[in-house]
Amino acid sequence: MDYSKMSPSDVRKLIREGKITGQTSGMCDGYAQGNLLILPMEQAYDFLLFTQRNPKPCPILEVGDKGSRLVKTMAENADIATDIPRYRVWEYGDMVGEYTDIAHLWRDDFVYFLIGCSFSFEGELLSAGIPVRHIEESKNVPMYITNIDCEEAGIFHGKVVVSMRPMLAIEAIRAASITASMPRVHGAPIHLGDPENIVIKDISKPDFGDSVTIKDGEIPVFWCCGVTPQSVVMSAKPPIAISHAPGHMFITDVKNTLLKD
Amino acid sequence: MDYSKMSPSDVRKLIREGKITGQTSGMCDGYAQGNLLILPMEQAYDFLLFTQRNPKPCPILEVGDKGSRLVKTMAENADIATDIPRYRVWEYGDMVGEYTDIAHLWRDDFVYFLIGCSFSFEGELLSAGIPVRHIEESKNVPMYITNIDCEEAGIFHGKVVVSMRPMLAIEAIRAASITASMPRVHGAPIHLGDPENIVIKDISKPDFGDSVTIKDGEIPVFWCCGVTPQSVVMSAKPPIAISHAPGHMFITDVKNTLLKD
Numbered sequence: 001m002d003y004s005k006m007s008p009s010d011v012r013k014l015i016r017e018g019k020i021t022g023q024t025s026g027m028c029d030g031y032a033q034g035n036l037l038i039l040p041m042e043q044a045y046d047f048l049l050f051t052q053r054n055p056k057p058c059p060i061l062e063v064g065d066k067g068s069r070l071v072k073t074m075a076e077n078a079d080i081a082t083d084i085p086r087y088r089v090w091e092y093g094d095m096v097g098e099y100t101d102i103a104h105l106w107r108d109d110f111v112y113f114l115i116g117c118s119f120s121f122e123g124e125l126l127s128a129g130i131p132v133r134h135i136e137e138s139k140n141v142p143m144y145i146t147n148i149d150c151e152e153a154g155i156f157h158g159k160v161v162v163s164m165r166p167m168l169a170i171e172a173i174r175a176a177s178i179t180a181s182m183p184r185v186h187g188a189p190i191h192l193g194d195p196e197n198i199v200i201k202d203i204s205k206p207d208f209g210d211s212v213t214i215k216d217g218e219i220p221v222f223w224c225c226g227v228t229p230q231s232v233v234m235s236a237k238p239p240i241a242i243s244h245a246p247g248h249m250f251i252t253d254v255k256n257t258l259l260k261d
Numbered sequence: 262m263d264y265s266k267m268s269p270s271d272v273r274k275l276i277r278e279g280k281i282t283g284q285t286s287g288m289c290d291g292y293a294q295g296n297l298l299i300l301p302m303e304q305a306y307d308f309l310l311f312t313q314r315n316p317k318p319c320p321i322l323e324v325g326d327k328g329s330r331l332v333k334t335m336a337e338n339a340d341i342a343t344d345i346p347r348y349r350v351w352e353y354g355d356m357v358g359e360y361t362d363i364a365h366l367w368r369d370d371f372v373y374f375l376i377g378c379s380f381s382f383e384g385e386l387l388s389a390g391i392p393v394r395h396i397e398e399s400k401n402v403p404m405y406i407t408n409i410d411c412e413e414a415g416i417f418h419g420k421v422v423v424s425m426r427p428m429l430a431i432e433a434i435r436a437a438s439i440t441a442s443m444p445r446v447h448g449a450p451i452h453l454g455d456p457e458n459i460v461i462k463d464i465s466k467p468d469f470g471d472s473v474t475i476k477d478g479e480i481p482v483f484w485c486c487g488v489t490p491q492s493v494v495m496s497a498k499p500p501i502a503i504s505h506a507p508g509h510m511f512i513t514d515v516k517n518t519l520l521k522d
């Protein structure tokens with residue numbers, strides 16, 4: 001089955017029926033995928049404020065109404081509690097379980113946050129002829145914890161996590177321009193060149209994901225990463241939180257190209 | 262005294278001392294000014310969510326910490342309860358008083374919202390040689406209530422209010438490009454040309470502000486307007502809310518050009 005050409009609603013149906021439980025990378029070509037975080041209302045204000053103060057690592061695609069599982073605008077007839085292939089449940093910062101459906105855990109005070117994902121801008125980079133090395137090498141994108149503080153909001157604070165893609169300087173300039181027009185999926189890079197400026201000691205040893213080849217003449221280019229909100233939330237240790245499992249994203253009905261604004 | 266060349270901190274000091282109580286239009290040339298809304302924590306989540314869902318009419322510059330009067334990032338040593346020339350206090354949607362200082366009314370559960378203002382992009386338009394008719398004619402910008410619904414959030418809902426500037430089509434194209442790069446001050450226009458498409462019956466009769474001349478060959482260009490959040494909040498009738506008085510804005514330390522992102 002070639003999921004890359006299927007519609008988001010058809011793939012979400014297979015996910016809901018438990019027929020897809022794996023990663024969503026490459027599915028529904030051209031459509032935006034989103035990171036998920038679910039919090040009780042008690043922590044929702046602080047987290048919403050955190051995303052407002054840190055739009056580059058935490059670009060919000062949509063916030064649900066209190067208690068509502070129905071996705072409002074990013075997809076039609078989608079249930080946030082069933083339409084993601086794999087969820088992780090966190091209690092006081094510890095992962096306590098993985099599920100392919102969380103309908104039985106849903107509460108009236110839950111609020112979901114859908115957060116933009118770099119999958120969306122990588123398609124745009126590839127279309128513009130800019131290399132995306134971890135895709136070329138069939139790896140996960142390399143990610144690093146920087147010394148850059150997020151702006152605090154209530155219980156939430158921590159360092160910005162970045163993803164890195166190596167390219168030529170001239171490609172970096174074009175990549176900056178392309179991604180600057182996509183603020184809902186992390187926007188422009190926050191750094192390029194010398195990784196030590198943001199206290200990355202060894203570019204060959206990412207904190208998350210895989211190391212990729214940096215060819216002669218290429219420079220590393222760093223974007224804020226969607227791992228930031230999850231890592232910040234987990235370190236804030238709320239009594240309960242639910243996220244997607246890494247790579248198991250929510251597939252929206254919205255084309256990546258429409259995230260330009 | 263020529264306030265246009267003074268620094269924001271010097272002007273804020275005069276405001277704090279009660280020596281300036283009038284409108285801030287034209288003060289501190291090049292620096293962004295912001296709309297103010299203060300709400301109790303009980304309504305703050307719904308309003309923050311409303312701004313997240315309606316970023317073009319409600320572009321947030323900054324949200325304060327609960328109970329804090331100290332401006333966090335948009336200005337240094339600024340007190341949101343004293344550094345605006347004139348405030349309006351609203352109870353259940355009715356204006357119950359105007360004050361030049363609201364320190365005596367401040368509460369531990371108040372949260373302030375600073376919202377971007379079209380003053381910021383008008384400077385950029387003028388710099389690019391694009392006419393801003395209401396400035397040429399020494400009037401207030403014409404504003405209209407449209408038939409476009411805001412996305413609801415909790416108790417907050419209502420129609421988008423737009424401001425209008427007439428210009429040639431070729432100028433509208435450049436103005437769209439310039440303002441698209443300034444999402445924190447309303448961003449790109451939401452409409453141009455036939456005003457009836459957004460149910461403006463008579464372009465010569467704005468709902469707020471003044472009518473301006475539309476010259477032969479010009480088309481009206483419509484931007485989301487910062488009056489939207491205030492009108493929406495007032496129609497939601499929270500027990501208490503505090504805003505700036507129209508035209509009496511908070512002057513930030515941030516240059517308009519830095520609001521491009």
